[in-house]
Every structure is written in structure tokens, then in C-alpha cells.
Amino acid sequence: MLGENHALIFDFPEYRDVIHHLKETDEAFAQLAKEYHELDHKIRGLEVNAVPTTDENFVALKSRRVALKDELHKRLLNGHGG
Numbered sequence: 001m002l003g004e005n006h007a008l009i010f011d012f013p014e015y016r017d018v019i020h021h022l023k024e025t026d027e028a029f030a031q032l033a034k035e036y037h038e039l040d041h042k043i044r045g046l047e048v049n050a051v052p053t054t055d056e057n058f059v060a061l062k063s064r065r066v067a068l069k070d071e072l073h074k075r076l077l078n079g080h081g082g
Contacts, residue, residue, distance in 0.1 A: 006040045006065070008033060008072060015076045022075065029075055036068040 009016050022029040043061050046053055 005044065006069070008036065008069075011069070012073065012076060018076055018079060029072070032068060032072055032075075036065065036072060039065050039068065 008019050012019065019033070023033055024030075039061060043058075043065060045051065046058065046061075
């Protein structure tokens with residue numbers, strides 16, 4: 001769905017408290033979460049506003065978002081950022 005918000009708390013609601021805790025206590029997790037959030041915002045902006053971009057750029061942005069999400073999910077499963 002175009003423009004769908006993929007914020008971590010929406011995609012992983014069962015980890016809401018862990019996400020908040022790690023953002024406050026783990027600098028590496030917080031940095032990855034910030035990059036993920038900014039990238040998701042950029043992708044949604046491109047989709048919703050129909051901003052022209054190349055397919056290669058769009059795929060690269062979405063691929064990076066998936067890689068970040070996978071890394072963040074692994075850290076959430078550990079229950080700590082590392």
C-alpha cells in the first residue's frame with residue numbers, strides 16, 4: 001500500500017516497551033532506529049507526493065529499509081540492542 005507508515009511501533013507493537021527502552025539506553029539501537037525512521041519517512045514522501053525518482057533509487061531505498069528493519073528486529077528479539 002502506498003504511503004503506509006512502517007514505524008517500528010506499528011510493525012512490532014508487541015515490542016513497544018522494548019523499543020522505547022532501547023532508544024533511551026542503547027546508542028547503536030537508537031541510531032539504527034533513527035536511520036530507519038528517516039528512511040521510512042523519505043519513502044512515504046516519495047510515494048504519497050508522487051515525487052519523480054528512478055526505479056533503481058526507489059528499490060535501493062526500500063532495500064535499505066528492509067535491511068535496517070531486519071537488524072532492528074534481531075536486536076528486539078535479543079531483548080537488548082546488541
